[in-house]
């Protein structure tokens with residue numbers, strides 16, 4: 001077998017066998033295949049696709065390219081959650097404490113943000129002292145302590161995916177459904193949980209721009225889960241506009257605290273409660289209950305303060321600091337740079353998630369390059385969302401940087417122009433986008 005034959009076979013629309021895929025994954029992991037051949041292969045997959053069996057074979061081979069977490073000594077069904085990424089996506093820090101407060105062990109391995117999408121690890125690292133590098137040998141003790149843990153994906157977990165993802169990022173081969181499906185599912189399988197709930201974001205600020213592609217991605221991941229023996233539920237959510245009102249690390253964690261203390265936007269709550277109820281359905285707690293009942297039970301955990309208490313336990317368990325009111329101590333403080341006001345009256349008809357994400361990144365809240373240092377205090381506050389009525393002179397959005405203000409005025413101007421393009425005001429009231437587009441299991 002040689003790599004050139006595999007590239008040519010895929011280029012001509014052929015179907016690869018398990019051994020051919022294993023040969024490719026082994027060569028990537030052991031660095032015996034040069035980057036130019038890997039890149040050519042990825043481009044051939046982007047154009048010619050992969051069927052369900054090829055995608056599953058790729059997923060399993062990638063998940064076995066490193067360590068597989070063994071969570072079997074943690075009692076109970078372990079349910080994992082993952083999002084395909086978005087702007088203002090602060091679901092995990094609210095969801096985990098809710099689910100853990102039902103006694104369901106949650107082991108969540110998350111990633112860092114790259115480009116316009118934020119990363120959960122970065123958000124937690126905006127809390128002073130919070131440590132996200134948790135060795136698998138500590139998983140059990142952390143779960144015993146507070147019922148959940150939040151860790152970064154270690155380099156020995158699906159290392160083949162790590163290498164491929166970095167190459168895809170610089171070769172224009174990220175938006176391939178089989179490559180996205182296998183990338184996400186290989187890490188979820190290696191993470192060792194028993195069942196998986198996926199948030200498939202759809203819209204301008206997501207990888208999947210339209211519902212048909214999102215549905216196809218969901219179908220692929222459910223099919224991989226079936227063949228790998230792990231039940232998968234996909235919740236398709238809208239990413240036409242950012243989720244909630246804050247974008248940026250500390251700003252989003254402030255919104256998290258607001259939701260956990262019984263406030264916060266209905267939009268964020270709707271996504272969190274839907275995801276939480278789907279996770280509970282996969283466990284003995286919720287398997288015989290309908291979504292409405294489960295969502296009401298989860299909402300009660302927000303109202304009665306149990307979820308907020310659990311959130312504090314998670315922070316303390318991983319070395320983070322809390323204030324006397326139970327909210328986190330952050331590593332910096334967001335400072336408002338400017339607020340922009342509406343120039344005319346009407347209804348918000350566009351609040352483009354991609355542009356808001358890019359503007360936030362320009363302010364320093366995200367990484368342009370893998371090794372960029374994030375400004376934890378940077379980001380954007382949105383006062384108006386799609387469908388909201390607005391009067392001339394009312395606040396539209398504010399830009400923030402941290403106290404160290406590492407970005408120059410040029411970047412702030414660029415972010416401002418992007419934000420001005422992100423918003424549109426029209427005379428007609430548009431329908432408010434639905435947060436949940438579909439649940440597929």
Ligand code: URA
Nearest residue numbers: 084085179180183184
């Ligand atoms: N997230 C991943 O982990 N992989 C992808 O390919 C896309 C999103």
